[in-house]
Amino acid sequence: MRYLPLNDADRREMLKTIGAPTIDALFDDVPDDALHPSFELPDHKSEFEVERMLGAMAAKNRAAGAGPFFIGGGAYKHHIPATVDHIIQRSEFLTAYTPYQPEIAQGTLQCLFEFQTQVAALTGMEVANASMYDGSTGCGEAALMARRIKKRGKALLSGGLHPHYAAVTRTALELIGDHVAQAPIDVNASEDLAAMIDDETSCVIVQTPDVFGNVRDLGPVAEAAHEKGALLIAVVTEMVSLGALKSPGEMGADIVVGEGQSIGNALSFGGPYVGLFATRQKYMRQMPGRLCGETVDAEGKRGFVLTLSTREQHIRRDKATSNICTNSGLCALAFTVHMTLLGEAGLRRLAALNHEAACKTADALSAVSGVEVLNTSYFNEFTLRLSKNAGEVVDALAAQDVLAGVPGGRLWPDVPEAENLLIVAATECVTDEDIATFAAKLREAI
Amino acid sequence: MTMNTQGRPTRANDVMVSNVKTFTGNKALQIEEPLIFEFGDFHGTGVDLPEPEGKTDRLGGLNRQAAVGLPGLSEPETMRHYVRLSQKNYAIDMGPFPLGSCTMKHNPRLNEKIARLPGFADLHPLAPESAAQGALELIDRLAFWLKELTGMPAVAMSPKAGAHGELCGMMAIKAAISARGEGDKRTHVLAPDSAHGTNPATAAQCGFKVDSIPVDSGGRIDHEALVEKLTDEVAGIMVTNPNTCGLFERDIRAIADAIHDVGGYFYCDGANFNAIAGKVKPGDLGVDAMHLNLHKTFSTPHGGGGPGSGPTVFSEALAPFAPVPYVVFEDGAFRLVETRRAAKKTGQCAQSFGRMTAFHGQMGMFVRALVYMKSHGVDGVRQAAEDAVLNANYVLARLKAEMTPAFKDHCMHEALFDDHFLKDTGIETIDFAKAMIDEGFHPMTMYFPLVVHGAMLIEPTESESKRELDLFCDALLSLAKRAKSGDVDAFKAAPVYAPRRRLDETAAARRPVLRWTPPAPAEAAE
Numbered sequence: 019m020r021y022l023p024l025n026d027a028d029r030r031e032m033l034k035t036i037g038a039p040t041i042d043a044l045f046d047d048v049p050d051d052a053l054h055p056s057f058e059l060p061d062h063k064s065e066f067e068v069e070r071m072l073g074a075m076a077a078k079n080r081a082a083g084a085g086p087f088f089i090g091g092g093a094y095k096h097h098i099p100a101t102v103d104h105i106i107q108r109s110e111f112l113t114a115y116t117p118y119q120p121e122i123a124q125g126t127l128q129c130l131f132e133f134q135t136q137v138a139a140l141t142g143m144e145v146a147n148a149s150m151y152d153g154s155t156g157c158g159e160a161a162l163m164a165r166r167i168k169k170r171g172k173a174l175l176s177g178g179l180h181p182h183y184a185a186v187t188r189t190a191l192e193l194i195g196d197h198v199a200q201a202p203i204d205v206n207a208s209e210d211l212a213a214m215i216d217d218e219t220s221c222v223i224v225q226t227p228d229v230f231g232n233v234r235d236l237g238p239v240a241e242a243a244h245e246k247g248a249l250l251i252a253v254v255t256e257m258v259s260l261g262a263l264k265s266p267g268e269m270g271a272d273i274v275v276g277e278g279q280s281i282g283n284a285l286s287f288g289g290p291y292v293g294l295f296a297t298r299q300k301y302m303r304q305m306p307g308r309l310c311g312e313t314v315d316a317e318g319k320r321g322f323v324l325t326l327s328t329r330e331q332h333i334r335r336d337k338a339t340s341n342i343c344t345n346s347g348l349c350a351l352a353f354t355v356h357m358t359l360l361g362e363a364g365l366r367r368l369a370a371l372n373h374e375a376a377c378k379t380a381d382a383l384s385a386v387s388g389v390e391v392l393n394t395s396y397f398n399e400f401t402l403r404l405s406k407n408a409g410e411v412v413d414a415l416a417a418q419d420v421l422a423g424v425p426g427g428r429l430w431p432d433v434p435e436a437e438n439l440l441i442v443a444a445t446e447c448v449t450d451e452d453i454a455t456f457a458a459k460l461r462e463a464i
Numbered sequence: 465m466t467m468n469t470q471g472r473p474t475r476a477n478d479v480m481v482s483n484v485k486t487f488t489g490n491k492a493l494q495i496e497e498p499l500i501f502e503f504g505d506f507h508g509t510g511v512d513l514p515e516p517e518g519k520t521d522r523l524g525g526l527n528r529q530a531a532v533g534l535p536g537l538s539e540p541e542t543m544r545h546y547v548r549l550s551q552k553n554y555a556i557d558m559g560p561f562p563l564g565s566c567t568m569k570h571n572p573r574l575n576e577k578i579a580r581l582p583g584f585a586d587l588h589p590l591a592p593e594s595a596a597q598g599a600l601e602l603i604d605r606l607a608f609w610l611k612e613l614t615g616m617p618a619v620a621m622s623p624k625a626g627a628h629g630e631l632c633g634m635m636a637i638k639a640a641i642s643a644r645g646e647g648d649k650r651t652h653v654l655a656p657d658s659a660h661g662t663n664p665a666t667a668a669q670c671g672f673k674v675d676s677i678p679v680d681s682g683g684r685i686d687h688e689a690l691v692e693k694l695t696d697e698v699a700g701i702m703v704t705n706p707n708t709c710g711l712f713e714r715d716i717r718a719i720a721d722a723i724h725d726v727g728g729y730f731y732c733d734g735a736n737f738n739a740i741a742g743k744v745k746p747g748d749l750g751v752d753a754m755h756l757n758l759h760k761t762f763s764t765p766h767g768g769g770g771p772g773s774g775p776t777v778f779s780e781a782l783a784p785f786a787p788v789p790y791v792v793f794e795d796g797a798f799r800l801v802e803t804r805r806a807a808k809k810t811g812q813c814a815q816s817f818g819r820m821t822a823f824h825g826q827m828g829m830f831v832r833a834l835v836y837m838k839s840h841g842v843d844g845v846r847q848a849a850e851d852a853v854l855n856a857n858y859v860l861a862r863l864k865a866e867m868t869p870a871f872k873d874h875c876m877h878e879a880l881f882d883d884h885f886l887k888d889t890g891i892e893t894i895d896f897a898k899a900m901i902d903e904g905f906h907p908m909t910m911y912f913p914l915v916v917h918g919a920m921l922i923e924p925t926e927s928e929s930k931r932e933l934d935l936f937c938d939a940l941l942s943l944a945k946r947a948k949s950g951d952v953d954a955f956k957a958a959p960v961y962a963p964r965r966r967l968d969e970t971a972a973a974r975r976p977v978l979r980w981t982p983p984a985p986a987e988a989a990e
Contacts, residue, residue: 019844021570021763023929024851032858032930036874041850044857044874045743047712052748059612062841065574072835076583078598080591089588092822099511101539103580106767109557110550113571115906116769118563120969121962122901125553126768129546132500135979139533145978148769151624154822162669182822185803189787189818193635194671233524264526277822286579287599288589288823289624290771302976308769313972316957316965319489325972331627331665332912336674341665344625344759348767355546358500361536364509366528370516377520395524416592424590432805446513 019062080421082285086452088379090399090443091229091424092153092180092255093288094280096368097447102282102355106348116308116347120323121315126347127322130310133354140260141252141274142267143296148308148324149350150293150342153277157183157223157253158190159306159340160273160295164221164249165196166304166339172197172218174248176211177204178228180255181429187223203433205392205401207232212242219246221273225253226266229429230392230441231376231399233263240270249273257281257294258445259397261362261369273297282356283349292349303329306340368446372398375444375453382457383442388464392439399443405464408440414463420456494963497548501980504535510542533982552963553768554906560928560936562859564878564909564921565660565708567738567760569848574839575763575832584831589823593799599827600798603791606834610756610775613845614734615747618783618813620776621790622825626735629755629774630666630702632787632820636753636778637700637729638670639785639817650699650728656685658709658913663702663733672699679915683709683871683880685719694726704733705749706740708913709871710856710878710921720750729753729782737761738925739853739877742846752779758826762833773829784815789824800824851926852877855933859922862937866944870916877925883918885944890952893918896943898966901959903939 024032029041038044045053063071082095089095106112110125117123117130130148137146150156161173173191175184175198188198197218201209207230211222222243226234240250252266254276266274276294283291297305303326311325331338360368376398384391388405404411408425415422426439444453468474489496521527537545554561561568579585587599607619620636623629634653641650653667656677664674675693680686684707701723705713713719720730732746732754738761740746746754758764758773766772778786789802792810801807807816840848853876860869860879868884883893897907897920909921924933947955959965 019840019847021572021840022844022847022851022926023932024854024926028930029851029854032854036854036857036861038857038874041854044853044876045712045740047714047873048740048744049717049749052744054743055615055745055748057612057742057842059609059842060838062844063838065839068574068835068838069578071838072578072602072831073581075598075602076578076581078601079583079587080595081582081586082588082591083582083586087588089590091590093589095586095588099539101510101542105543105546105550107576108547108550110553110555111768112576112765113556113561113568114553114768115561115563115566115568115766119554119897119901119907120967121898121959121964122552122554122906123768124963125549125551128497128499128549128552129768131978131980135499135501136534138979142530151628151771152821155624155628155820180822182819185819186821189635189820193638193817194669233526235524235526260528260532262523262528264528265530265532268530284580284585284828285588286585287587287591287596287827289821289826290773290828292771302978309976309978311972312977313968315967319964321964321967323967323969323972325969325976325978328973330661332661334665335661336664336668338661338665338668341627341631341662341669342625343627343662344766344770344772346767346771347769348765349771351768355542357534358504358537358545359510359539359542360534361504361506361509362532362534363507364511364513364536365532365534367509367513367516368511370518371513373523374516374518374520377522393522395522395526397523412592413594416595421588421591421595428590428802431803 086420086455088423088442088444088456089421091429091441092277093285094256094443094445095285095447096280096445098282099356099359101359102352105355106352111348111351117324120321124321127310129351129354131322133350134310136354136357137294138296140257141276141296142265143274144299145302146294146296147305148310149345150295150307151346152289152291152293153255153275154183154186156275156293156295158186160251160275161187161191161221161223163273163304163306164251167301168220168249170218170220172199172220174211174214174219174222175200176224177201177209178207178230178232179223179225179253180229183253203430203436205230207234211239215242215246215248217246219248221249221251223251223253225255227256227259227397227399230401231396232393233395233397236266236269236271251275256398258369258372261365262373262397278353282352290346290349292346292353304339307342308345371446375446375448376400379442379444379453382453383460386457386461386464398445399441402440402442404438404440407437411463415459418459420459422456495548497545499980500535500537500545504537506535509536510538559904560924560932561906562908562922562924564923565735567923567925569763569925570927571763571765572836572839575835578835579828579831597798600791602834603830604793604798606830609837610777613741614754614777615745616777617780618778618786620786622787622821623755623774623776624821624826625770625772626755626757626774627662627666628820629776630662631669632776633731633753633755634666634670635817636782636785637731639815640782641699643815650697652697653699654693654701658707658915659702659704660708660733660735667702683711684713687715687718690719691722694722696726698726698728700729700731702731702733704736706736706876710875710880711873712876716749735760736877739849741849742842743849752782758829758833763836764829764832771826771829773826784813785817786813787818787820788816848926855924855926855928858933859924859937863940866941878921878923880916881920882916886947889947891947891955893920895955895958896947899943899955899958902961905936
């Protein structure tokens, strides 16, 4: 077995040192009839056999880069510079643990400090943590944090919030008996959330650009929330948008949660991704997750450590702000390396390219009869209403190697009016030829 | 002096100078590195992107006006910055990383290679099912392996990490109790004093009150104390097995029976599954739910703190309450069941408690874990567990010459010591751990579990060779002897050879600085 360094001679000698007659003597606390059950599983395989088997599975999937590709809905196909993957595969980052021994983990810690600074800057907030599992779980944690701060039992979710994020938040809150008020699905960003906020509301959760791609002005809802003593939680699932758009912090958000996949992380069928979590300084001690802070060592040299851990499960146990332990360290590193390569200048240009690709795509598709673009504003994603079931259109186009977008029925299977909606994303990876192919195939399918 | 033909000296000379202060502060291969914000160009970039035409603006008037304030570095600068930082990290690829309860085993590179195949890495989670059949097949295969290895009939794949898996298990328990109409009555969860902090935190996050059960003098759950706490207000018990003292809970079946007898459920924390994978099926022991850490037992990399992956297996009793989404095979194709309503229709997970995360879980980790399992096979998984237990017992047997094991028994996959051997030396567990750093080892888990004074929990895993273990044991024995000989100052000063000396954690917490901020304008104007 190529991963196991001990040989039989080692094993015999070690058993002798231990004073155990057999290896199973070390398992003698296990009930006899539970030891050595039978398994319906194969024995070990060589590296090339495994590669062949898994390669065959991979070949049954259609990669985003294999042709015209327009799927978004909370995960986006962006180019990742080669440098990013090289750095995250370095042993020292890849095979390290959570930095519990800071003297020999300054690499990870300084990267986290840079990450926290980048996230705070992008979101327009004062502090950020060292990452969450992903955007959706971050959203649930933000709602729990608002509940701790406000001591109120009701969360209000925008009808433009990604339904998976809404479901995750609902699961987290309803479990402990809280009320979750969900505005109806809101394709045109026309909902009046302010009217739904009451004195029991702990937080209002609004996504921008929303799940339909609309760019939302959070200012008015922030004001309305604050007037009623509630917090505004802003959700951003496409971080590249912040190269073009006002940050949620500028618009009055109290907590910003984001999905960082777009920057540095592969699509990977939904995970691992990296949740971004930022807030105001005054709420710092209510944050979930790890925080990296600056300090000095015994010689007075600057260094970094995990800090404020009295919030956390390993110290505070049942009084912790969250049960989170592992986060998304390596994905946060990928985010940070990519962000460092981009810089503000690169991010702004990348955002402009995305917006341009989306505008071109929308123009080409809206020229197809039976297709209506519903957005008045958008960044790199927008929603179409088709004259027929969007799921069927997506399947028809997929059969011709065009991945057309997310059909409404996939995200809202129980909402009949969503059936004909198609959410289309276009990033810098989309070419003029891709757009033309998409428009032509869509025309045929409708 | 010996010279080569160019006159360059080729012999080391014997002049010894200690504590040379360099101009740069660098120490040869250890290079000091500022933050990107301190040397990066705030107008620079390390990517070449085409010029946008800039003809259309449909941003709804919400265009960014303010600067973001992020520097960009060229590719060589970026590379050098992060490579220098990487060299300040210890890692499993460099040497033993014996953090107890963390299972720092070798991360095979085949895992990484396969996870990067475009069919996996470049696959969108909302791609039509017809375009993702291989991915769904992989999830289904991995689910089969996990169910078979644990002897449990169902598994939820979506939890993102171990603690998320715990949450998954406890949510299912909560849902099951509510379905019985006992949600208001069964409000307590039991967990031993020795439990991971995530256990009580998870139970609390589900709205349960947590009652601690003491651990007996042998390091196992005090069965009598447990029985006293069993009432009809108990929703369940959370037990780690093998436990955090590195011992197998001998009374595991009696514990399971006792909790079932009062109508509660048995949650097993599977963090230590590496000790028994391929040897024991938890399903044979009365477990109702258990998470598996793919980043521990199944070799996916820890990445400096994540990502993890925490699939959670369920008994028949809890399976109906498992979360969405899940994969089914129907009419010759794999399909995802993504909502509670859809789950009701399929009949599987008919009372699902809902969704825990966007999309379908940590696919990148699933690929790596399945590659690991296929590579090992069930024979290799069993051998790995045996070697992990053998290595831990070898360390226990060798170190007890100078250090004090917390309990008399042999151990499972990790060896636990207390700080008794340091008594009256003035040296504490943390000093001992920091001295290990200078010897080139990552310290063990310290001060956990809480039931042992000054705990040192060593989990070598199966990835260590005997040669490496012998060096590790020799070094620790020598440190223990030095400690007893009264070399206090050296221990208090350790580490001295790491990129940083001991860091002031108190100062960090008292006045938290969590981000870089630009220097004040007055200074900047200079």
